[in-house]
Amino acid sequence: MQTLVVYDISNDDIRLKISDTCKRFGLTRIQRSTFLGYLTSMRRKELITVLRRILGDADGNIQVFVICKADLALREVLGKPFEEYAKDELIV
Amino acid sequence: MKRLIINEPGLFIGVKKEMIVVKRKNEKILEISPLNISQIVILTRGATISSALMRLLTKYKVDLIIYSSSGFPIAKLSSTRISGSIKLRKEQYKAQDLPIGAYLTKRFAWAKVVNQKSLLREASRNRSNIELSKKLLEMSKSISNIATMIDNIEGNNANSIRSEVMRLEAEAAKIYWQGFKLLLPEGIDFPGRRKKFENPEDPVNIMLNFCYGLLASEVLLAIEASGLDPFAGFLHIDSPRRPALVMDIMEEFRQPIVDRVVLRLISSIKDSKSIIEERRLKRDFRFQIVKAFSERLSETLTFHGRSLPLSSHIFLQPKRLANFILGRENNYIPFTLR
Numbered sequence: 001m002q003t004l005v006v007y008d009i010s011n012d013d014i015r016l017k018i019s020d021t022c023k024r025f026g027l028t029r030i031q032r033s034t035f036l037g038y039l040t041s042m043r044r045k046e047l048i049t050v051l052r053r054i055l056g057d058a059d060g061n062i063q064v065f066v067i068c069k070a071d072l073a074l075r076e077v078l079g080k081p082f083e084e085y086a087k088d089e090l091i092v
Numbered sequence: 093m094k095r096l097i098i099n100e101p102g103l104f105i106g107v108k109k110e111m112i113v114v115k116r117k118n119e120k121i122l123e124i125s126p127l128n129i130s131q132i133v134i135l136t137r138g139a140t141i142s143s144a145l146m147r148l149l150t151k152y153k154v155d156l157i158i159y160s161s162s163g164f165p166i167a168k169l170s171s172t173r174i175s176g177s178i179k180l181r182k183e184q185y186k187a188q189d190l191p192i193g194a195y196l197t198k199r200f201a202w203a204k205v206v207n208q209k210s211l212l213r214e215a216s217r218n219r220s221n222i223e224l225s226k227k228l229l230e231m232s233k234s235i236s237n238i239a240t241m242i243d244n245i246e247g248n249n250a251n252s253i254r255s256e257v258m259r260l261e262a263e264a265a266k267i268y269w270q271g272f273k274l275l276l277p278e279g280i281d282f283p284g285r286r287k288k289f290e291n292p293e294d295p296v297n298i299m300l301n302f303c304y305g306l307l308a309s310e311v312l313l314a315i316e317a318s319g320l321d322p323f324a325g326f327l328h329i330d331s332p333r334r335p336a337l338v339m340d341i342m343e344e345f346r347q348p349i350v351d352r353v354v355l356r357l358i359s360s361i362k363d364s365k366s367i368i369e370e371r372r373l374k375r376d377f378r379f380q381i382v383k384a385f386s387e388r389l390s391e392t393l394t395f396h397g398r399s400l401p402l403s404s405h406i407f408l409q410p411k412r413l414a415n416f417i418l419g420r421e422n423n424y425i426p427f428t429l430r
Binding site: 020023024025026043 | 109110111123125127128
């Protein structure tokens with residue numbers, strides 16, 4: 001299922017770790033503190049466990065949403081997209 | 093299906109924080125999660141790979157394939173933690189000497205011939221030149237007759253009918269390549285089909301051989317995933333050098349994938365001599381072929397009542413074959429476009 005991760009964290013080190021983890025799980029950055037991508041429910045649980053461990057008792061808030069395909073199709077994007085979605089073929 | 097294609101010498105592919113990183117002279121040019129790709133393809137000679145990358149790829153079941161300059165897969169990295177499919181393999185070896193072996197031999201050859209027929213027939217509909225389209229239609233009809241003849245051969249095992257099937261297949265191929273020649277744009281010379289060991293010098297044959305190599309690796313991966321032994325074939329004779337079952341299943345996909353890609357690409361080339369040097373494709377063109385080939389694999393087609401990308405159909409065929417060999421299916425339906 002498409003998973004949306006949104007976070008608000010003031011500590012720079014923790015925030016960096018959170019974004020690295022999201023990237024490692026194959027999510028795409030769509031805004032500065034927002035990641036979106038496909039995860040199986042197992043991978044999602046794993047991600048939540050890792051995020052919980054990184055956040056610990058620190059100040060901040062992380063929210064993980066599950067969005068179905070139909071709902072995601074209703075998404076409207078205004079302005080310039082933050083980062084382009086990775087293409088199908090990656091050639092270097 | 094996303095793949096990372098490495099086509100530039102001097103690149104380093106390594107790992108940082110469980111992410112695949114591609115560097116050009118210490119400058120990071122790409123960073124991607126192993127979950128987001130399913131294959132790394134190495135076309136160039138001069139790339140560097142770290143052992144950490146190999147560990148990461150086996151963990152996430154990403155294939156790493158190295159191609160020779162003629163497009164044939166020469167190395168593949170895979171995890172040692174594979175599961176054994178002993179029962180299936182035993183049945184596969186046994187099937188070679190049973191009537192179902194003969195049945196499969198006919199099926200693979202039949203599929204190839206039928207696909208040859210449909211490519212010519214489709215082309216004959218699209219040509220504005222009436223003379224040409226008539227000729228192509230006639231050719232497709234005679235190939236169609238050969239398909240029926242293949243279907244009617246009788247035998248109790250793969251060995252007993254192989255030579256007869258091969259003879260008919262060669263007959264169909266002769267007509268088909270004559271037809272194929274008519275489809276090429278003017279100014280492209282095609283002396284007839286030449287295989288890789290015949291060292292062809294014309295661009296069309298070199299392109300075809302390169303693409304068949306790409307297709308072989310695709311089929312090989314699908315066969316390995318299904319648990320079948322890629323070296324024990326039906327239509328093709330067992331050989332320690334050549335994966336016979338890969339060649340068998342490839343027959344179903346030659347025309348729908350490779351021949352079409354080559355026909356499409358060749359029409360965009362102005363000077364056919366500019367794409368080859370010393371009987372090999374030039375680097376940037378090699379790269380265009382891989383791209384066109386992958387694009388074709390992601391095109392959706394309906395077969396067996398399912399509308400899926402071609403790459404998924406390739407993946408499913410060995411599974412269907414395995415189910416048939418194990419007796420879970422009553423027949424094996426090869427991939428054909430009609």
